[in-house]
Amino acid sequence: MNNIYMDNNATTMAAPEVVQEMMPFFADYYANPSSMHFFAGEVGKKVDSARQKIAALINADPVEIIITSCGTESDNTAIRGVLEANPDKKHIVTTRVEHPAVLNLCRYLSKRGYAVTELSVNHEGLLDVNELRNSLRDDTAIVSIMYANNETGVIFPVEEIGKIVKERGIPFHVDAVQAAGKIPLNMKTSAIDLLSISGHKLHAPKGIGMLYVRRGIKLRPFIIGGHQEFGRRAGTENVPYIIGLGKACELASQGMKEENGRVRKLRDKLENFILDNIKHTNRNGHPVMRLPNTSNVSFRHIEGEAILLSMSYLGISASSGSACTSGSLLPSHVLHAMGVPFDTVHGSIRFSLSRYNTEDEINYIIEKLPAVINRLRELSPFGKDGRSSAPSAS
Amino acid sequence: MWNYSKKVLDHFQNPHNYGDMENPDAVAEVGSISCGDALRLALKIDKNTGRIIDAKFQTFGCGSAIASSSALTDMVKGKTLEEAMKITNEDIADYLGGLPKEKMHCSVMGKEALEAAVANYKGVKPEKKEEGRLVCHCFGITEEKIRKVAIENHLTTVDEITNYTKAGGGCGNCKPEIEEILADVWSKVKAAAPKVQPVASAVPKKLTNIQKMQMIQDVIEHEIKPSLQADGGSIELIDVEGNKVLVAMRGTCSVCMHSQTTIKGFVESKLREFVSPDITVEEV
Numbered sequence: 089m090n091n092i093y094m095d096n097n098a099t100t101m102a103a104p105e106v107v108q109e110m111m112p113f114f115a116d117y118y119a120n121p122s123s124m125h126f127f128a129g130e131v132g133k134k135v136d137s138a139r140q141k142i143a144a145l146i147n148a149d150p151v152e153i154i155i156t157s158c159g160t161e162s163d164n165t166a167i168r169g170v171l172e173a174n175p176d177k178k179h180i181v182t183t184r185v186e187h188p189a190v191l192n193l194c195r196y197l198s199k200r201g202y203a204v205t206e207l208s209v210n211h212e213g214l215l216d217v218n219e220l221r222n223s224l225r226d227d228t229a230i231v232s233i234m235y236a237n238n239e240t241g242v243i244f245p246v247e248e249i250g251k252i253v254k255e256r257g258i259p260f261h262v263d264a265v266q267a268a269g270k271i272p273l274n275m276k277t278s279a280i281d282l283l284s285i286s287g288h289k290l291h292a293p294k295g296i297g298m299l300y301v302r303r304g305i306k307l308r309p310f311i312i313g314g315h316q317e318f319g320r321r322a323g324t325e326n327v328p329y330i331i332g333l334g335k336a337c338e339l340a341s342q343g344m345k346e347e348n349g350r351v352r353k354l355r356d357k358l359e360n361f362i363l364d365n366i367k368h369t370n371r372n373g374h375p376v377m378r379l380p381n382t383s384n385v386s387f388r389h390i391e392g393e394a395i396l397l398s399m400s401y402l403g404i405s406a407s408s409g410s411a412c413t414s415g416s417l418l419p420s421h422v423l424h425a426m427g428v429p430f431d432t433v434h435g436s437i438r439f440s441l442s443r444y445n446t447e448d449e450i451n452y453i454i455e456k457l458p459a460v461i462n463r464l465r466e467l468s469p470f471g472k473d474g475r476s477s478a479p480s481a482s
Numbered sequence: 483m484w485n486y487s488k489k490v491l492d493h494f495q496n497p498h499n500y501g502d503m504e505n506p507d508a509v510a511e512v513g514s515i516s517c518g519d520a521l522r523l524a525l526k527i528d529k530n531t532g533r534i535i536d537a538k539f540q541t542f543g544c545g546s547a548i549a550s551s552s553a554l555t556d557m558v559k560g561k562t563l564e565e566a567m568k569i570t571n572e573d574i575a576d577y578l579g580g581l582p583k584e585k586m587h588c589s590v591m592g593k594e595a596l597e598a599a600v601a602n603y604k605g606v607k608p609e610k611k612e613e614g615r616l617v618c619h620c621f622g623i624t625e626e627k628i629r630k631v632a633i634e635n636h637l638t639t640v641d642e643i644t645n646y647t648k649a650g651g652g653c654g655n656c657k658p659e660i661e662e663i664l665a666d667v668w669s670k671v672k673a674a675a676p677k678v679q680p681v682a683s684a685v686p687k688k689l690t691n692i693q694k695m696q697m698i699q700d701v702i703e704h705e706i707k708p709s710l711q712a713d714g715g716s717i718e719l720i721d722v723e724g725n726k727v728l729v730a731m732r733g734t735c736s737v738c739m740h741s742q743t744t745i746k747g748f749v750e751s752k753l754r755e756f757v758s759p760d761i762t763v764e765e766v
Contacts, residue, residue: 391518393544397494411518412544417621417644417651419518430516467500467548469522469540470515 090403092449096289097238097266097382097440098407102332103291109335110293113328121325122316135325138334142298145268145337146283148275154299154317155330159265159286160189162299163232165310165321166261166282167193170230171202173306177229183207183215184425190232190263191421212374213242213426221252230259235267239409239422239438240373241382243271250279259305265289269340270347270379281305287329291442292336296329343443351441352380354450358439359383361454366461372423372436381441384409386432387461389470395437398460404453409436431470486545487579493549498556503538510598513591517621517648519543521551523595525558527603532562546585553577554592563600569593570634571646586646590631617659620652625663632667636697638704640664694757695722701756702729706749710735717749725760727753741765
């Protein structure tokens with residue numbers, strides 16, 4: 089069966105160049121970079137060079153990069169590390185649409201003596217910068233806001249927010265897991281103090297991530313042990329994966345133009361087709377302020393898991409904000425925070441592209457999708473036009 | 483990705499008996515679009531024989547909701563109303579070769595639609611939701627429904643209630659209340675049941691081996707282990723051979739001189755009380 093993969097915000101294929109670059113570091117260059125022999129020194133040099141490539145993606149110094157095991161660890165390290173370094177500050181500002189790695193951590197902390205402000209978003213998924221300004225307090229320890237949303241692709245104005253946060257001298261953390269490789273990041277000119285990136289979202293394998301920490305930001309280590317990562321994250325370096333992340337970051341820097349050109353065009357072609365040709369559909373999220381690869385659309389009166397399953401039979405892989413696809417019984421907290429009506433949330437589908445998608449694939453989806461939607465609407469008691477029980481959505 | 487059986491996938495891909503029915507003799511609509519699944523069931527019933535001659539469904543919901551609806555319509559066709567009412571949600575799940583436990587509520591929805599359609603045919607007004615006390619406000623689940631589904635499916639934990647009814651699956655604020663309801667349900671069942679076969683009487687069918695093992699496991703988990711753990715001990719179920727239950731004592735129990743008394747006097751008597759009077763327990 090063909091596999092048309094449109095779920096790149098969930099995870100990406102490891103780039104063949106990345107895998108190739110990693111291979112020698114399993115069985116040939118396997119020394120522990122901390123050891124005192126030339127063999128180790130050779131591996132250490134490769135790790136240093138990978139760290140430079142990683143730093144280059146965001147224009148930071150290599151010493152400002154902490155390698156972690158994933159985006160979630162980066163987020164946890166940033167938030168808990170800053171809180172522990174500033175024990176007298178007891179307030180956290182974040183948003184209602186963060187990834188669970190940040191949101192659930194903040195909610196956990198709110199039960200352990202911290203006050204947490206969760207900023208709201210409007211129906212297009214955008215923040216109110218004034219609400220943010222007013223939320224800051226003298227005891228605010230950290231502001232943690234995502235760069236781009238994983239479900240809708242909506243981009244927050246992090247530099248504008250960063251300026252406001254820095255005026256108050258508060259550490260500013262940004263979860264850039266979805267943005268990295270799609271939006272140019274420059275830490276030399278940025279107001280961001282801490283920035284999380286996950287390898288497997290930019291064509292490195294799963295199990296590797298990184299946290300940028302601006303020089304001078306006070307941070308207690310989250311994992312305690314050896315001296316690795318400049319004493320800020322203990323544990324023997326995951327050498328092959330660090331090499332892989334380095335290569336992936338290099339490729340991401342080179343591929344950014346393509347993401348914003350060819351990939352964006354493919355995304356728009358698919359989205360415009362759906363909105364123009366399939367009835368009772370709508371886009372979720374701001375049309376312009378969003379990632380070039382993400383489209384979140386709702387097919388009203390039918391349910392997302394059923395759509396995914398039907399598409400899966402055609403070899404198309406995507407995602408949904410429907411309750412039935414998550415472990416919990418609640419639908420997407422992101423769409424809910426945007427005030428999207430329930431029937432629209434349950435029928436939401438996220439297509440997230442990558443540089444490996446082709447025009448042929450888009451054409452295939454365009455050819456097959458209308459029949460999928462029609463069939464499920466025929467099965468649905470709300471599917472027919474004008475039926476009284478069919479609630480209309482905005 | 484849910485681990486759906488081949489039969490669930492078949493019924494999802496090629497559902498039986500879907501669509502609108504003209505002049506149905508009974509209809510029911512259960513669930514709602516806001517909760518994520520809804521089922522409309524229509525039946526044609528032969529007035530002389532009381533037999534269901536046709537059944538049609540329309541479902542808004544996930545793959546297993548559509549498959550459960552399709553299965554339900556297959557199962558009721560040709561049955562008398564009386565026979566059809568004996569179908570349990572478990573039967574629907576079994577017909578589909580099982581459902582993921584988190585999806586059991588799909589089969590419960592099928593059972594509910596059937597009950598409502600039959601009530602509709604008999605001219606009984608559909609029960610208003612307000613009549614029962616609302617426990618889960620996120621999904622509009624009443625105390626009555628929780629009690630009913632708990633007894634019908636022998637559910638003993640809050641998670642199971644969530645899987646079967648969705649109650650507690652939203653904000654989670656009602657979880658302590660569900661726990662209280664469950665405690666009450668099972669203490670009443672125990673009290674009401676005759677000495678010989680207390681819980682077995684709540685489950686009318688003869689136990690299959692798998693059911694028996696599950697019950698033994700449940701009783702050990704919920705009735706026996708907590709008491710032992712209070713004294714720093716524990717117990718592990720090793721195997722079940724017919725009516726012989728093999729266990730291993732853990733923690734302080736494993737070195738306790740009275741462990742034989744615990745096994746015979748406590749563990750065995752509990753299992754005899756809850757599962758079957760023929761059970762013997764041995765330590766391995």
